[in-house]
Amino acid sequence: MFLKFLTFTIAIGGSALGGPIDPFGSSAARVLTQLPEKTWLESIAVRRNGDILATSLFYSSNIFTVTQPSVHAHNTAKILASVPEVNSLLGITEVPGSYDEEAFFFVGGNFTSLTTFSTTVGSFKGFKLTFPRNGNPTVQKVSDLAPFSSFPNSVTAIPQAPGSVLVADSFVGAIGRLDLLTGQYDPRAFAFDDMAVPKGAKLPIGISAMRMKGSYLYYGNPSTQSIYKVKVDSKGYLVKGAQPSLVANISSVAPGLDDFIFDPQGNILLATNSPENAIVHVDVRTGRSKRIIGGPTDPLMPDSTCLAFGRGILDTNTFYVSTGRNISDPTTSARIVAVDASLLNYY
Template identity: 90%
Template sequence: MIAIGGSATGGPVDPFATSASRVLTQLPEKTWLESIAVRRNGDILATSLFYSSNIFTVSQPSMHAHNTAKILASVPEVNSLLGITELPESYGEEAFFFVGGNFTSLTTFTTVVGSFKGFRITFPRDGNPIVQKVSDLAPFSAFPNGVTAIPQSPGSVLVADSFVGAIGRLDLSTGHYDPRAFAFDEMTVPEGAKLPIGVSAMRMKGPYLYFGNPSTQSIFKVKVDSNGYLIKGAQPSLVANISSVAPGLDDFIFDPQGNILLATNSPENAIVHVDVRTGKSKRIIGGPADPLMPDSTCLAFGRGTFDTNTFYVSTGRNISDPTTSARIVAVDASLLKY
């Protein structure tokens, strides 16, 4: 059963604000935000990992001095939620797709293989949002992590499984899941890697599917057609390796210039800018000694009237300190030096 609604959570705490950044909202203890998206009306959606299976929302973040995260929906079938992506407008009603499953440990990334499912949350013009299960995914799905919609193929989404080391394709109408629609060595965990996480995040941009591999600290791209299928014979090419700038790589987005902004997670706790033409990368905000963005996980640009130059960063918490909690940080990109 899916529960909709919930009580308000903690308000903003802003001890480490800079001219370009501030804590938008602080969540209760033992919360961990994994993925973030912004609705057409400007509201923020954020998924929670391991400590709860909630979707939190922040309403009109650019319109209020003090912001509160509220529980929009809970998914008791699983104990963790991961990637979330907006479905194309041609789908009809405003809708997002997300994945969830069961973890037994977050510190060692221990999952219950086969427990992962795909869900859709729909926002009717009138009434409360509706959450529905789309698919049980594959029985050997071990860590479905990042997800992305396909602009010209609204009936399908792509799902990156970080333990399988491949990207799958899910048909939203039938629930059929091809777990290895994209399978390359660049998506897997190399032997001897310190971090056993393969392909984790991906985005469609023009004729390419971009994807990141935290174990190699690299971003790649591979050519696809307009429906998100691999071009015959296409092979991944390296966009950037950020290991010399930041020892971490999580989710990423494209800025208005078509370059990449990525969250580095722990221990770097920073946002890195990547020039997609040259491959050069640069830390632009945060860092190991900066407690503003502990375990930065994902980011998304605002869509309201006053925050189109602002990107929002979801965070986990200080993983060694259970008294800390997740937060959402607002960063004014116009004040950053790339």
């Protein structure tokens, strides 16, 4: 077992970072919490108890938390954990655990510029955040990933293989598989042409998001503005001979594509990031897509990055959106937006 232990700052309850803000924008959405200046949220997940976890990119290497988001009218984001070994955190996903333990896997590394997406190759690592039933949460380093890892952007758990996770590297243009117990990492477990950065692409990013759903692994590439799927088995391995197929191309609806989730009907809701700053609905059967909230001139969701549905009794129809900030204006900051999906007419 090669699980490595590091020293981190853990703040249970944390220090308040960002005060309440009056809701604005769509009647279906409200700003749940506003963070301080020079913050950028990259990925978001919801705990079993309904609390939100969000990772921060480039400006800090913190995991923020919002407690009981469905209960309070106004919320504050607090620092739950800091990871001083790196300067940026990216994707986060819950990994299957025991009744006595709740755990999340996330990745982090060093960025030298967010505007040009410059990173330090080989600085990226995988971490595990654990919430024991009794006691304080802890952060442990699981793996240094591969020496040439340069932008491990998205991560996803494998429901039937709790000891492994998948890691999508946007610069490498492939999906890796990581063994959480040994730290062994196969950086090219999935490598298809449609995961790579196309020649001449304005945005030097390949695969940026992925999710498992049923017998398929779905993934998105912002450079092609498309979502694809490929057949996998219950352990998350590629089915022999399987080839990717196109689910949807959203270029006619929005010029961006970031992380996505599945709604209760099995269709896709995706964050578009800048300059669209919107959420798009994709019908996975027909490939039809349309913007359902936000937009280039709407200040509600600047640089929308990731989404997650609530897990409490009061917010099962609510999805939360993490945002970056207006990248050209350093005085702006990240926020988390709550959207009541039941009020959106997108069917």
